[in-house]
Amino acid sequence: MQILRQRRGMSRAVLGGLIGMSPSWVKRVENGQLHTPSLEMILRVAETLRVQNLAELTGHTMRVDLFAGPGHPRLPAVADAVNRFPIDSSGQAPSAAHLRARLSRAWAARHSAPNHRDVIGALLPGLIQDSQLAVRQADSGAERRAAQAALSEVYSLSQFFIAYQPDAALLWRVAERGIVAAQESEDPHTIGVAAWLTGQAHRDAGPHHYDAADDVILAALRHLEPLLHDVDDDVRAIAGALQFEVGYTAARRGNSGTAWRHWDAAREIARSLPEGYYHPVTSFSRAIMGAHAVTIAVELHSGTESVRQAARAEATAIPSRPRRARHRIEQARGYQLDGQPDVALATLAQAYEAAPETIRYNGYARRIVLEETEAKAPDRRRRAAELATKIGLLAA
Structure with missing residues (x-):
């Protein structure tokens, strides 16, 4: 944990604050003065440190992918x-x-x-x-x-x-x-879409790939920007989607100012698009910017801001079922950060109704559901178990 924390440039106080524990607790874990934390806490630390494989954190040689679905x-x-x-x-x-x-x-x-x-x-x-x-x-x-x-x-x-x-x-x-x-x-649009997806693949590979994600996406933006004065809506939309991706990666780094600055740039592009426009690949549109704001706040680990943005974003305005489900999952993460597990669980149930396969393959959703199957409140534990069974985490 100490090595991974230092690689991310985090102090013990920062890591402790993000996972809801004291700096002294972090120190005692790193020094071996405390026993191995609970599974819930290990998953929380893994999410905060963006660990793709739990073996990196636990030291076990077996392969355990945290964010991979079935x-x-x-x-x-x-x-x-x-x-x-x-x-x-x-x-x-x-x-x-x-x-x-x-x-x-x-x-x-x-x-x-x-x-x-x-x-x-x-x-x-x-x-x-x-x-x-x-x-x-x-x-x-x-x-x-x-x-x-x-x-x-x-x-x-x-x-x-x-x-x-x-x-x-x-x-x-x-x-x-x-x-x-x-x-x-x-083709500018095709290049932008490929860069958008490749940048996401780099970012999801972990912190050591963040620079590569930025390099790909910023190179695509430099290629597109001279063309934006005379292009169709699809090309402008992919430029907006790329702007948001830079902000997304900045939020993963903990760079709040950079994250929101690129979100603002993406929003300006979204406002230039027709009212009902919806990009067929990236879902970029006016309607998606509220969902993007929730994602930025969640990645910055701000529960209060996540809930505030979730209240402003209307998921039903997103026409894509999987993208709507993804937004519900991001909202649930925000409610969980804000100490509202009942609302988080109810929101995940809405994600399941929108697109069962989205929640089934989303590591964050799976983690929250599994945590709540061990909740002290009997009603929440029951609802979590029912949802866990639906998405294949528990046997029927």
């Missing part, structure tokens, strides 16, 4: 499609317009289906194969660039499916291929 039944088929060497060029590749229409339907299904991973997991193997074939069979430079843009977007869709599942190597393979295809496409 493997989806469709994961092997998607992994096979990604890993298969695309050398066979037989068969007629679909047109770029046909691929675009399939991608549009896939994104719409992702936003509207409660079990969105199941839906897009069924679509991805065919989309991966056909988009790779389209690139290989392109006859002209323009056709090849259009096919590369579609292939990059297929890899972007794949990242949404693979994220938070127990195959980090597959996620990175898809992210890297998406970036390469985006660069080959020379």
Whole structure:
């Protein structure tokens, strides 16, 4: 714990404050004067220090992924499609317009289906194969660039499916291929989307990847900014989404001023978009900025501010079911930070109603539910156990 704390540049007082304990408690744990803390406290420390693998904190050699959910039944088929060497060029590749229409339907299904991973997991193997074939069979430079843009977007869709599942190597393979295809496409919007997802992958890999996350996203912003005076709504939206991601990573670092400054920049871009506009990949829109404010406050570990922002943000204004569920989870984290576990649990139940697969694969939600299954209050313990059973944490 001491090594991980020092790597993050935290004093004992800061870490203690973030986990609700005194600096002397932190010192005694680090010096071995106290026995191993409870599982609830270990998880709280792991979240604060952004530990991806509990073995880093506990010293056990077994692999225990804190933020990974279960493997989806469709994961092997998607992994096979990604890993298969695309050398066979037989068969007629679909047109770029046909691929675009399939991608549009896939994104719409992702936003509207409660079990969105199941839906897009069924679509991805065919989309991966056909988009790779389209690139290989392109006859002209323009056709090849259009096919590369579609292939990059297929890899972007794949990242949404693979994220938070127990195959980090597959996620990175898809992210890297998406970036390469985006660069080959020379399309600003495609480049922005690929950078947005790659930056998230770096950030979620832990504090030692924060600089890489910033490098990718800021490079994409520098590429897009000279173009923003004469582009369509999608390109402006991806620029806004990238601005928020810089703020998100700053919040993970504990840099409040930088985090809120980039949130403000993202909000200005959102205000320039039409009232009902909603980006099909990132969900960036006017409606999403309230949810983004909750995320910033939660990542800064401010329970009071998280609850204040949660009260201002209206989740029902978010048309995407998985994104609405994600917002409910962020709200629940804020209520938990603010010492309102009953409200946190009720909010997670709302997340489950919006999109069961989102809460099933979200490490923060799983942690809160598991903690509350051991609550002293019988009613809360019962409700937590019921939700834990629904999302597969406890046997029925």
